[in-house]
Amino acid sequence: MAGTGKTEQDEEDYHVHLLSVNFHSLQVVSRPSVPSSSSSCKWALQRTRDRRTSLMVVKRLEVMGLAVAVDRKEKYLRFLLDDGSGACIPCILWLNLLSLTPRLNQSHLHCAVTTQVQAELSVEEASKVRLGSLIRVQGRPSSFNGNLQVTVSSLQVESDPNAELLHWLDCMRLALRNYGLVAVQH
Amino acid sequence: MASTSSPYVQPGVIVRLRELQPPSPFLQLSGTFRVMGRLMSYDIETGMAIICDEDGTSLPVCTQHIRNLQFRTNSLFQFIGELSSQPHQEMYLQARVGRNVDGIDVKLYNRALELRRKFEAKFKLDT
Numbered sequence: 001m002a003g004t005g006k007t008e009q010d011e012e013d014y015h016v017h018l019l020s021v022n023f024h025s026l027q028v029v030s031r032p033s034v035p036s037s038s039s040s041c042k043w044a045l046q047r048t049r050d051r052r053t054s055l056m057v058v059k060r061l062e063v064m065g066l067a068v069a070v071d072r073k074e075k076y077l078r079f080l081l082d083d084g085s086g087a088c089i090p091c092i093l094w095l096n097l098l099s100l101t102p103r104l105n106q107s108h109l110h111c112a113v114t115t116q117v118q119a120e121l122s123v124e125e126a127s128k129v130r131l132g133s134l135i136r137v138q139g140r141p142s143s144f145n146g147n148l149q150v151t152v153s154s155l156q157v158e159s160d161p162n163a164e165l166l167h168w169l170d171c172m173r174l175a176l177r178n179y180g181l182v183a184v185q186h
Numbered sequence: 187m188a189s190t191s192s193p194y195v196q197p198g199v200i201v202r203l204r205e206l207q208p209p210s211p212f213l214q215l216s217g218t219f220r221v222m223g224r225l226m227s228y229d230i231e232t233g234m235a236i237i238c239d240e241d242g243t244s245l246p247v248c249t250q251h252i253r254n255l256q257f258r259t260n261s262l263f264q265f266i267g268e269l270s271s272q273p274h275q276e277m278y279l280q281a282r283v284g285r286n287v288d289g290i291d292v293k294l295y296n297r298a299l300e301l302r303r304k305f306e307a308k309f310k311l312d313t
Contacts, residue, residue, distance in 0.1 A: 019302075020197065021309045066220075068266060068283050069195060082266060082283075084200040084220055085306050130254070132283040161264075161287040165298045172305045183309050 010047075010054055015062040015138055019171045020086035022181055023063060026141050026148055029055055043141040047180040056179055063089050063150060064136045064158070064167045067129055077126040081135060083164075090149040091137055093129075095122050125155050134158040136167070198266035198283075200299060203239040206269065206277070213269070221245060221279060222264045222287060222295070228257040234278070237263060240292065246278035255284050262287045 022045065030042040044055040065081030068088060075096040080088040097119040129135060136158055139150040158164070175181045198220030201212050206219065223237030226244065233250035235257060247265050249257070257263075267281035 019305075021306050025309070066264075066266060066283055066285065068198075080195055082195075082197045082220070084197055085302065086197065088195050088197050132252070132255070132285045134285070161285075161290040162294065165291070165294050168298050168302055172301060175305075175309075181309070 010049075011057040011059065013059065015060045016045075016056070016058045016179065017062045017167070017171045017174050018058075019168065019175075020063070020065070020081075020083045020089050022086075022171070022175055023061070023089055023141075023150075024086045024148065025181075025183075026058060028143075029057065041141075041143065045179070046182050048182050049180050053182070056181075058141060060138065060140055060153075061150065062136065062138050063091075064134070064164060065089060067131055067133050067135055070129055070131055072126070077129060079129055079135075081137065083168075090144075090147060091139065091152050091155075092142075092144070092149055093122055093126055093152040093155065095119075095126055097122060121154070125152075128157045129155070130157075134161065134164055136163070200302070202296075202299075203237070203243040203245050204241060206245060207243070213271075217268050218266070219269055219279065220264060220266045221247075222262065222290075225257060225259050225261050225263055227259065230257075235263075237265075246276060247284075248278055248280050249284060252281055252284045255286065258286075262290060262292075 025045055026043045028041045029044040042057055044057045047054055047056045063081060063083065065083035067079050068082040069080040071078040075094065077093045077095060079091050081091060082088050097115055134157065136156045137150055137152050138154045139152040142149055142151045196218040198218050199212060200220045203221055203223055205212050206221070212219070221237065223239050223245065226236045226238045228235045233248060235247045235249050236244055237247055238244040247267070249255070249265070264285055264287050265279055265281040266283040267279045269277060270280050271277040
């Protein structure tokens with residue numbers, strides 16, 4: 001898909017709700033100038049609107065599933081979500097936000113506080129992820145070793161089992177009626 | 187525990203218990219399933235649980251790898267695992283993951299599952 005300059009692109013500025021079967025259809029539409037920074041790639045899904053085919057650039061997304069593998073390290077938490085469709089969704093939650101952010105002076109106090117709060121939230125959220133728990137994840141698409149994954153910005157452990165059913169119905173309704181997603185032939 | 191670095195952890199195909207009876211087409215598709223049922227019995231020594239669907243179909247589930255789950259009879263549970271069907275042995279699910287789903291709307295679950303199957307058939311990738 002990369003390099004198809006003639007295809008129209010729509011950038012949606014909200015969390016795109018996706019089932020795994022659609023998540024794994026995400027394709028890179030533009031790469032960053034620095035090849036190593038894979039997280040800056042633009043990812044998109046193919047859609048049709050008003051009988052025209054275009055690309056829906058996905059900057060943020062929301063997925064949900066059962067945690068079927070959890071790998072806890074000092075710097076990050078990696079886990080796999082299984083929503084029963086497509087393939088499992090790899091997710092990564094970074095826990096070293098403070099060390100990644102350069103030291104900020106007094107004029108950037110607001111940024112420093114925000115980062116500090118985000119870092120504390122990440123650690124707290126990571127502690128709640130258990131094998132078998134139902135997890136709702138907000139984040140952005142990225143890749144690691146050529147595999148698509150979600151870089152987590154926030155997550156919630158759902159205690160209501162009906163939340164998963166409502167998420168399925170939401171994803172299907174949005175994919176068909178709002179996003180206009182189409183199946184992609186590989 | 188499955189490794190998160192491996193993209194090859196199979197997702198549990200969501201099925202009803204009666205759909206695991208031979209010659210079900212689901213048995214040809216995958217060996218990994220997600221099932222839901224009411225806990226009828228649980229053997230604390232062997233870790234074998236028997237779950238039952240609303241239509242009376244039952245399935246043994248081996249839960250020896252599952253931690254931190256209280257097995258209360260008559261509660262609803264979901265399990266993800268691999269189906270084991272060796273010759274001369276009763277078929278059972280070797281569970282990797284399990285959770286209590288008391289409070290789930292079973293009618294909504296069944297309806298949502300039907301809709302999901304239609305949706306996935308439309309979007310299933312041709313690889």
